[in-house]
Amino acid sequence: MIQITTQTIQIVAILISLLSLGVAAWLYSWVKSQPSSNARIAEIGGYIRQGANTFLRREYLILARFTAIAAVLILIFLPHPIWSGNITQNIWMAVSYIFGTVLSALAGKIGIQIATIANIKSAEAAQKGVKPAFMTGFRGGAVMGMAVVGTSLLGVTLVLLIVGDASAVLGFSFGASSLALFAKAGGGIFTKTADISADLVGKVELGLEEDDPRNPAVIADNVGDNVGDVAGMGADLFDSNVASMAAALVMATALGGPDSKNVAMVFAYAAIGLLSSVIGVATARIGKNGDPGKALNSSTYVTTAIFAVLTALSTYIFNFEWRIWGATAIGLIVGTIIGLTSDYFTNDAKPPVRAVANASKSGPAFTILSGFSYGLLSALPSLIGIAVTALISYYICEPLGSGYGMFGISMSALGMLSIVGMIISNDAYGPIVDNARGLAEMGGFGEKVIAIADELDSAGNTVKAVTKGFSISAAGLTVISLLGAFMSEVNTAASELGVQGIANFDIMNPTVFFGLIVGVAIPAVFSAMLMLGVDKNAQRMVAEIHRQWDTIPGLKEGKENAKPDYDKCIDIATTGSLKELIPAGLVAIFSTILVGFIGGASAIGGFLTGNITSGLLLxxxxxxxxxxxxxxxKYVEAGNCGGKGSTAHKAAVVGDTVGDPFKDTAGPSINTQITVVSLVSSLLASLFLMYSIF
Incomplete structure (x- = not known):
């Protein structure tokens, strides 16, 4: 056994973070060095890059104002009102919050920079076959995976080392979460506005191909893939990773102080998770005619196995507690299983997808009914997985002493998110190859190259569904552990104020039940606001596509000098999404504050419980x-159930347009929403104790 200090492990975590950032820089230069010579693709790729960067700049300017206002409020009120506490703590909390927002924004910016290069390189590489196109797309995604997790671990470690207070880590996490909430919502509204408009008018009405350059919305659709699925998801998973570490660190500190072995264990396991992802990315390979989906999954399994072995080894060498390792391992295993269940319900080689495609032959009503029903069924395995993980983790660690049960849950969340570097790499691969497929078609590369790009895109769609299921489930465990962090913060504040703390939340208590009912409703309201934003915005864009199609001479015929006004569609998507992104986020935050000041800390316990359960289901x-x-x-478009242009195809496109805001706007934004309200609750715990009506 080796005795090692917490500070030593934190320094090692910083070094591994820097290694990850170095690997990201090398992968970035490798992708950039790949050949590209097609002038048409370079021109279209330039439109996409310009549109994505313009949207991100305008979004970040709006969010900078929100951040400034929030930072001032944090400085005045947190962790204690400035007139009653230590002003230094308030300053550090505000600085940590700003630091979290900056790094979260940086995660999105890095994703945009690499994705808008990798899509061009991957499209050109598809001319040489599956292998070079896959490696370019995957390594482009891996830049984001390495950079996001490297910066998140580096940020958390620096905040705790410099400030020495786990509450400041909650402030850092709130900064990451609040920016991720708005970035994911704004990017999701943008991307689905363009996607729905391009599909409904282009495919259903006009009978155009997926990425026909005559469609005015086609470039906005490609821009949307980047701002929603790359920048938004990067900020989202940055937030989830930080939140899981923050919850574990708050409870670890409450159990033994900032230099305890529990804190050392959190940093050791997080650092090993990042190192495992670095190794997994470095060893990712595909054969000359290999299966992209299998290659992505095998990389994930390699990373999982490396993490399990290295954490067990570190537990033995540093004499960590084996029960806590067991909780971490359970989270890791169940995370993999949840990914497999998501794959079953979304993979076109499995029965549910084919059943919905067959139902589409009878019209769009049956497409919607069958797809929605399978969606409901698909929630059960993941929810059972989360529940079982929380239950087993709690009881494994409970014998270690008071508070260790909830700490076990937080470590299982950390275990589930341990391979998040690989998860982000796989997730970012999806929109990169989706764009590459569109560029291959618009560049006139021919059916063979488009077929290769389609194969890569299909694997990307399945993997994106798996990673979304994984990230939602990981967020579920994280917010359960954040509920434990909330109780820790309440009890710490209660002891300082000399009032009674909280042992549990009794739903027969009227204030707890009040909070529970309100909490159940918020994810539904939040989702409705986002999807209505997509609906209103898409209607404006559909009208614009019709206007251009009817008024630009030669556009229908595809004449060389007749070019659609792509910028107008990009502007509609940008303006509308920025208008809609703030209200939904503010509803979630202000409803939490309102419930807290009405019913106090007990009502917030019920509110968080309701928010978590309904949020995860939705x-x-x-x-x-x-x-x-x-x-x-896509299964129909591959020639099944009547193929392109058939009744089944038109119905399936309608189903896809309904599913677009489901899977890329509201669905993945909910897990950020439940994280944000959990963090707001923990940060305001002392205020809810001091000031409430009931």
Whole structure:
């Protein structure tokens, strides 16, 4: 056995973070060095890059104002009102919050930069075969995976080392979560506005191909893939990873102080998870005519196995507690199983997707009914997985002493998110090859190259569904552990104020029940606001596509000098999404504050419980149903159930347009929403104790 200090492990975590950032830089230069010579693709790729960067700049300017206002409020009120506490703590909390927002924004920016290069390189590489195109797309995604997790681990470690207070880590996590909430919502509204408009008008009305350059919305659709699925998801998983570490660190500190072995264990396991992802990315390979889906999954399994072995080894060498390792391992295993269940419901080689495609032959009503039903069914395995993980983790660690049961749950969440570097790499691969497929078609590369790009895109769609299910489930465990962090913060504040703390939340208590009922409703309201934003925005874009199609001479015929006004569609998507992104987020945050000041800390316990349970159900339903409808459409387009132009195809496209805001706007935004309200609750715990009506 080796005795090692917490500070030593934190320094090692910083070094592994820097290694990860170095690997990201090398992968970035490798992708950039790949050959590209097609002038048409370079031109279209330039439109996509310009549109994505313009949207991100305008979005970040709006979010910078929100951040400034929130930072001032944090400085005045947190962790204690400035007139009653230590001003230094308030300053550090505000600085940590700003630091979290900056790194979360950086995660999105890095994703945009690499994705808008990798899509061009991957499209050109598809001319040489599956292998070079896959490696370019995957390594492009891996830049984001390595950079996001490297910066999140680096940020958390630096905050705790410099400030020495786990509450400041909650402030850092709130910064990451609040920006991720708005970035995911805004990017999701943008991407689905363009996707729905391009599909409904282009495919259903005009009978155009997927990425026909005559369609005015086609470039906005490609921009949307980047701002929603790359920048938004990067910020989302940055937030989930930080939140899981924050919850574990708050409870670890409450159990033994900032230099305890529990804190050392959190950093050791997080660092090993990142190192495992670095190794997994470095060893990712595919044969000359290999299966992209199998290659992505095998990389994930390799990373999982490496993490399990290295954490067991570190537990033995540093004499960590084996029960806590067991909780971490359970989270890791169940995370993999949840990914497999998402794959079953969204993979076009499995029965549910094919059943929905067959139902589409009878019209869109049957597409919607069957897809929604399978979406509901798909939530059960994941919810059982989360529940069983929480239950087993709690009881494994409970014998270690008071508070260790909830700490065990937080470590199982950390275990589930341990391979998040690989998960982000796989997730970012999806929109990169989706764009590559569109570029291959618009560049006139021919059917053979488009077929290769389609194969890569199909694997990307399935993997995106798996990673969304994984991230939602991981967020579920994380927010359960954040509920434990909330109780720790309440009890710490209660002891300082000399009032009674909280042992549990009794739903027969009227204030707890009040909070529970309100909490159940918020994810539904939040989702409705986002999807109505997509609906209103898409209607404006559909009208614009019709206007251009009817008024630009030669556009219908595809004449060389007749070019659609792509910028107008990009502007509609940008303006509408930025208008809609703030209200939904503010509803979630202000409802939490309102419930806290009405019913106090007990009501917030009920509110968080209701928010978590209904949020997870809705998120899993929408994510999996959306992925299922998307791949049902692709299954029909591959020549099944009548193929392109058939009744089944038109119905499947309608199903896909319904599923778009499900899987790419509301679904993945809900897990960020439940994280944000959990963090707001923990940060305001002392205020809810001091000031409430009931």
């Amino acid at each position: 998120a899993l339903l929408m994510s999996n149903a959306g992925g299922l409808w998307d791949n049902s459409k």
